[in-house]
Amino acid sequence: MTCINSGLRLMSLGQTEGQRLLASLLPSISAAWKGAAELDPLEDGYASNPQAEIAMMRHEGLYSRLFMS
Numbered sequence: 392m393t394c395i396n397s398g399l400r401l402m403s404l405g406q407t408e409g410q411r412l413l414a415s416l417l418p419s420i421s422a423a424w425k426g427a428a429e430l431d432p433l434e435d436g437y438a439s440n441p442q443a444e445i446a447m448m449r450h451e452g453l454y455s456r457l458f459m460s
Contacts, residue, residue: 396447 395413398404404412 392444 392413395404395409398412399406399409
């Protein structure tokens, strides 16, 4: 999701194209999740950054936006 969000901002990729891309990746995401679901977060060191996703969602409604998507 983070890579798609970056693509929306850095290139001429629209919201609809971004959603299509994400939908096309669902089988790969599902397979990756099955592999990651059994990892130990303390041992394997994967990370999640939900605050960044929430900030990106809130950005749309800000009075002064940093960029137009």
